Amino acid sequence: MTRVVAELERLGLAEFLADFPGDSVDRRQWAAGARGLDGELRALAGFLLLGEPAAADRLPPALAGALPALVESGVAHRSGGEVRLLDVSLFRSAGVWLFAEPPSPFPVRHYFGRDSVALARRTGFRAGARVLDLCSGPGFQGLVAARGGARATLVELLPETAEVARLNAEINGVADRIEVLVGDLYEPLPAGARPYDHVIANIPFLPTLAAPGEEAAHDGGEDGFGVGRRVLAGLPRHLAADGTAHLTALLLQADERLVTDGELRAWAAENGYGLTVTLTERMAVDADSDLVQTTVSDHLETDPQADPEELTTAAVAMYASRGATAARLAYLRIDAGMADFRVLDRTGG
Ligand SMILES: C[S@@+](CC[C@H](N)C(=O)[O-])C[C@H]1O[C@@H](n2cnc3c(N)ncnc32)[C@H](O)[C@@H]1O
Structure with missing residues (x-):
């Protein structure tokens, strides 16, 4: 499971989050910041931070591998090929x-x-x-x-x-x-x-x-x-x-x-x-x-x-x-x- 955070860090999510002042817990600031992203990092921010749905088969491999555990813990819901987080974001x-x-x-x-x-x-x-x-x-x-x-x-x-x-x-x-x-x-x-x-x-x-x-x-x-x-x-x-x-x-x-x-x-x-x-x-x-x-x-x-x-x-x-x-x-x-x-x-x- 630790491979997930290593993957997120490699893909730039920690860098993205580090830019917000004062350990922001404000989703609106993330949404504004995410407008400047594109490609895989934009999709990742949408799924993990902003509550947007994602195609399960398009997720990076370690995160895709962790999906059953996320669903089991009640933080994610999977319906067909689509997955989304339930109420939570990843801070x-x-x-x-x-x-x-x-x-x-x-x-x-x-x-x-x-x-x-x-x-x-x-x-x-x-x-x-x-x-x-x-x-x-x-x-x-x-x-x-x-x-x-x-x-x-x-x-x-x-x-x-x-x-x-x-x-x-x-x-x-x-x-x-x-x-x-x-x-x-x-x-x-x-x-x-x-x-x-x-x-x-x-x-x-x-x-x-x-x-x-x-x-x-x-x-x-x-x-x-x-x-x-x-x-x-x-x-x-x-x-x-x-x-x-x-x-x-x-x-x-x-x-x-x-x-x-x-x-x-x-x-x-x-x-x-x-x-x-x-x-x-x-x-x-x-x-x-x-x-x-x-x-x-x-x-x-x-x-x-x-x-x-x-x-x-x-x-x-x-x-x-x-x-x-x-x-x-x-x-x-x-x-x-x-x-x-x-x-x-x-x-x-
Ligand atoms: C303000 S949150 C704190 C969460 C976390 N410790 C933090 O600092 O972010 C308080 C948490 O305490 C739990 N809680 C409330 N009363 C409790 C009790 N009597 N014993 C154990 N947990 C309790 C709530 O369900 C909630 O998750």
Whole structure:
């Protein structure tokens, strides 16, 4: 399967993708760039990046040979002599090739986004390190680790997404250093699993409006940090004494104060952890904001009968009840054995 990426690189696809600024995950930029291509590379970009159908017998040999595996993993569909990718594109970032879904206003199954890239940039792994990638999606964080010589255990809730992570491990030639488990956070780990040198978790962090007690394993809960809290709660058992952990989070702010400041500070002190919270993008939390409207449309996906206006009112009320004036996309770095807490504001407050 590694012959596939060698072939794509030889045919120029890595060169094409390398030209987009900031590890672009934007299909529109690819479409614009692809206008300047022709021949085999144009056909390849159309099939692998832009969702266009391709004639199976015209594909380059290694890619044609990998088609049964792509179909088996659910990323491609073959009908007669024609084949096309299902929802996914083939991304390349940090040297990793990744079948994943381009960002969309609608919920996606095989996630890859700017936050994935930003989180990976914060990590670093030595060869042989043991890495736990929670909420692995199609596997980007674990693949970055394995590519650097680490051994990674990936945990993903959706079986079909775990299957795509396994395919991604194969095409990157690191399947021997990756295991993919299906389940809820730490739950599928074998009893007595040795603590990990690194725990990485790009969690789902949108608030959810389910009635209390009805949350699903992927629900961020009312303030969006529900999964994050459960990841933090498991670290003392699963992170090695000199380990590091990295999480994404959406944290609420009341004017310039973090609503969870006291909670995070107390958790770090209690467990003897150094916790650095880096605040990036600021998001509005009023009724018309993208955040509230995405929260509402996410809820409507599972509960189409709900009244959008009532949901909007509930979301706004949730923020108001916490005094929140904004939400911040945040990256948490945790260093075991350091007892410290600091907040870095990368947008100047
Ligand atoms: C934001 S995506 C992150 C994907 C990937 N780690 C990355 O950085 O690009 C979150 C993923 O976590 C999965 N997930 C949600 N709740 C989970 C849980 N409780 N346990 C394991 N995986 C979960 C979702 O299905 C989704 O694939």
